[in-house]
Amino acid sequence: MAVHAIVLAGGAGTRFWPASRSAMPKQLLALVGSTSLLEATVRRIAPLVPPSNVVVATGAHLLGQTREALASHAGVQFFAEPTPRNTAPCIAWVTADILRRDPDALCVVLPSDHFITAPTAFIASASRALDAARLGFLATIGITPTRPDTGFGYIEIGREIENGIREAKRFVEKPDRARAEEYVASGQFAWNAGMFFYSARTMMDAVREHMPELAAGIDEMLASPNAVDTVFPKLPAISIDHGVMEKARSVAVVAGDFGWSDLGSWESAWELASKDANGNVAPDGSVLIDARGNLIWDRSEKKRTYALVGVSDLVIVETDDAVLIVPRSRAQDVKLVVEELRAAGIKRI
Amino acid sequence: MAVHAIVLAGGAGTRFWPASRSAMPKQLLALVGSTSLLEATVRRIAPLVPPSNVVVATGAHLLGQTREALASHAGVQFFAEPTPRNTAPCIAWVTADILRRDPDALCVVLPSDHFITAPTAFIASASRALDAARLGFLATIGITPTRPDTGFGYIEIGREIENGIREAKRFVEKPDRARAEEYVASGQFAWNAGMFFYSARTMMDAVREHMPELAAGIDEMLASPNAVDTVFPKLPAISIDHGVMEKARSVAVVAGDFGWSDLGSWESAWELASKDANGNVAPDGSVLIDARGNLIWDRSEKKRTYALVGVSDLVIVETDDAVLIVPRSRAQDVKLVVEELRAAGIKRI
Numbered sequence: 001m002a003v004h005a006i007v008l009a010g011g012a013g014t015r016f017w018p019a020s021r022s023a024m025p026k027q028l029l030a031l032v033g034s035t036s037l038l039e040a041t042v043r044r045i046a047p048l049v050p051p052s053n054v055v056v057a058t059g060a061h062l063l064g065q066t067r068e069a070l071a072s073h074a075g076v077q078f079f080a081e082p083t084p085r086n087t088a089p090c091i092a093w094v095t096a097d098i099l100r101r102d103p104d105a106l107c108v109v110l111p112s113d114h115f116i117t118a119p120t121a122f123i124a125s126a127s128r129a130l131d132a133a134r135l136g137f138l139a140t141i142g143i144t145p146t147r148p149d150t151g152f153g154y155i156e157i158g159r160e161i162e163n164g165i166r167e168a169k170r171f172v173e174k175p176d177r178a179r180a181e182e183y184v185a186s187g188q189f190a191w192n193a194g195m196f197f198y199s200a201r202t203m204m205d206a207v208r209e210h211m212p213e214l215a216a217g218i219d220e221m222l223a224s225p226n227a228v229d230t231v232f233p234k235l236p237a238i239s240i241d242h243g244v245m246e247k248a249r250s251v252a253v254v255a256g257d258f259g260w261s262d263l264g265s266w267e268s269a270w271e272l273a274s275k276d277a278n279g280n281v282a283p284d285g286s287v288l289i290d291a292r293g294n295l296i297w298d299r300s301e302k303k304r305t306y307a308l309v310g311v312s313d314l315v316i317v318e319t320d321d322a323v324l325i326v327p328r329s330r331a332q333d334v335k336l337v338v339e340e341l342r343a344a345g346i347k348r349i
Numbered sequence: 350m351a352v353h354a355i356v357l358a359g360g361a362g363t364r365f366w367p368a369s370r371s372a373m374p375k376q377l378l379a380l381v382g383s384t385s386l387l388e389a390t391v392r393r394i395a396p397l398v399p400p401s402n403v404v405v406a407t408g409a410h411l412l413g414q415t416r417e418a419l420a421s422h423a424g425v426q427f428f429a430e431p432t433p434r435n436t437a438p439c440i441a442w443v444t445a446d447i448l449r450r451d452p453d454a455l456c457v458v459l460p461s462d463h464f465i466t467a468p469t470a471f472i473a474s475a476s477r478a479l480d481a482a483r484l485g486f487l488a489t490i491g492i493t494p495t496r497p498d499t500g501f502g503y504i505e506i507g508r509e510i511e512n513g514i515r516e517a518k519r520f521v522e523k524p525d526r527a528r529a530e531e532y533v534a535s536g537q538f539a540w541n542a543g544m545f546f547y548s549a550r551t552m553m554d555a556v557r558e559h560m561p562e563l564a565a566g567i568d569e570m571l572a573s574p575n576a577v578d579t580v581f582p583k584l585p586a587i588s589i590d591h592g593v594m595e596k597a598r599s600v601a602v603v604a605g606d607f608g609w610s611d612l613g614s615w616e617s618a619w620e621l622a623s624k625d626a627n628g629n630v631a632p633d634g635s636v637l638i639d640a641r642g643n644l645i646w647d648r649s650e651k652k653r654t655y656a657l658v659g660v661s662d663l664v665i666v667e668t669d670d671a672v673l674i675v676p677r678s679r680a681q682d683v684k685l686v687v688e689e690l691r692a693a694g695i696k697r698i
Binding site: 017018285287289302303304305306307308309310311314316318319320321322323324325326327330333334336337340341346 | 366367636638651652653654655656657658659660663665667668669670671672673674675676679682683685686689690693695
């Protein structure tokens with residue numbers, strides 16, 4: 001049973017402006033260290049999936065850069081969504097295509113814009129989740145929560161099926177604060193990190209059962225590959241979580257505790273980066289005097305000397321056409337900048 | 350009696366790093382507004398001195414940029430000091446050269462790196478100082494002090510000679526704090542802004558009397574203009590204040606109250622610039638959210654969008670090879686950055 005990976009790399013977003021743009025989304029950036037999040041995702045799964053079994057799904061307009069970001073990973077294949085339709089159509093179509101070539105295929109679905117500090121522990125959890133997939137489960141990894149975060153969906157964990165594999169009782173949407181606190185206190189809930197493990201056949205059976213309209217579209221595309229451009233854009237735009245996982249029987253969850261972060265803001269980029277003794281993240285050659293807890297993220301073309309004197313806990317982002325300076329504690333407010341630029345009719349956001 | 354101006358533009362300095370460099374000193378920068386301080390100096394004196402009577406003295410290594418900065422002021426002449434010897438040799442030599450061509454010449458000596466907010470009031474004071482020069486005084490303008498600054502020399506003001514022209518009793522060096530407070534409280538002291546007004550003949554007589562060694566060197570250069578390169582570097586390196594003004598009899602002072610600033614730091618650049626309602630000085634198109642009292646000074650080649658969110662009272666300076674971020678209140682500490690870069694052996698400071 002060969003293992004295939006479906007890496008979801010179609011995302012856009014503005015939380016990392018001015019580094020992330022519509023033409024340069026988060027997964028293509030080296031937000032922490034020097035490797036793009038996408039490439040780190042492909043490298044991380046390599047012990048379980050060789051590059052030739054990796055399909056990277058992205059938007060048609062991002063295909064060029066996405067290929068380029070993985071230029072050193074020969075064999076990786078790409079699927080360019082003609083138009084974004086959330087995750088169910090993309091995952092189901094790529095899975096169906098894998099199934100056609102490999103009736104016994106196991107699949108791993110991975111977001112491409114998260115960060116993981118302990119890749120070995122990740123592989124251990126993923127291996128266990130693949131065991132669950134071999135047993136016929138649609139499996140996922142539930143991240144052990146470290147705080148009552150209201151920004152994630154949660155998975156309620158049920159009885160143990162087998163060593164480390166547990167029943168996933170239900171998927172719940174982003175909760176309010178009180179509920180999130182309840183969940184975390186109970187010890188019965190984990191964060192849904194959007195990673196899925198299944199045999200291609202099990203998934204396609206579930207799609208057929210719970211999303212017949214999607215299954216019909218996929219049959220049409222299987223019959224006539226040239227139909228993708230016309231059929232795909234009409235498929236139901238729904239997530240695999242809502243469309244399949246929440247409805248399916250035999251859903252399993254494996255605990256994940258490997259320093260996972262969804263890298264939600266510049267603040268988390270600072271948290272995850274290597275820092276000097278004063279908590280600064282700065283390019284080599286920077287002059288830092290009475291400066292603490294700052295993040296300097298520079299991807300402008302010319303190499304420049306940064307000098308910070310007497311400033312603390314700032315995020316400083318420099319690109320060739322924009323500069324952002326914001327306290328780390330207000331990193332979320334980058335969205336206000338993007339809104340203002342949009343309101344002013346600035347195109348390159 | 351034609352009036353000639355000698356503009357001193359040989360200065361270097363590090364207080365405006367990374368804007369000012371050894372190859373791009375303060376006077377060539379548009380630190381406030383869009384005109385370089387040097388060009389503003391030439392424009393400001395224009396009601397009294399036409400460009401063809403202006404001599405700009407600068408260092409040989411700065412001659413190219415200095416000419417360029419004044420390209421739109423046809424007729425201005427330049428004297429390139431073979432090597433810096435403080436102000437007395439330069440002023441005396443240019444004065445001697447003017448005197449040779451115009452025995453009745455009056456001269457105005459002006460620093461080129463100061464800022465004046467009220468040019469009309471400046472011309473009024475300068476005219477009165479030229480009146481004193483016509484009466485045979487070595488005259489200066491004493492800036493009415495607004496605070497007990499310990500960074501300036503002071504001039505003690507004596508009896509009135511004629512309407513608005515007073516005796517300069519003595520020049521005193523930068524005082525300590527207590528003495529500066531005394532001076533300002535007394536109302537009898539003014540700041541020495543390094544501006545001098547005299548007839549060329551009076552000055553050369555004073556040089557001959559008080560600096561005979563300098564006078565001898567100048568005679569040598571007058572006799573053989575090709576000797577400048579060999580004689581000038583051996584002239585006594587002393588300021589005109591110490592060498593002549595402090596020793597001369599008949600020294601007069603005229604009060605100056607025209608918004609003078611020596612632009613000592615980025616803090617004063619912010620003070621003097623036009624600000625928005627929140628006290629920010631920023632390039633057009635900047636996005637400023639909950640940002641107050643910041644100065645963004647950008648002379649990098651590419652036009653960039655600046656976004657500041659939730660930061661106050663910062664100085665942000667961006668050039669093509671360096672970025673400085675420092676609270677306005679610590680603008681003086683730019684010197685620490687320059688020291689650190691020098692210690693690290695960085696050349697381009």
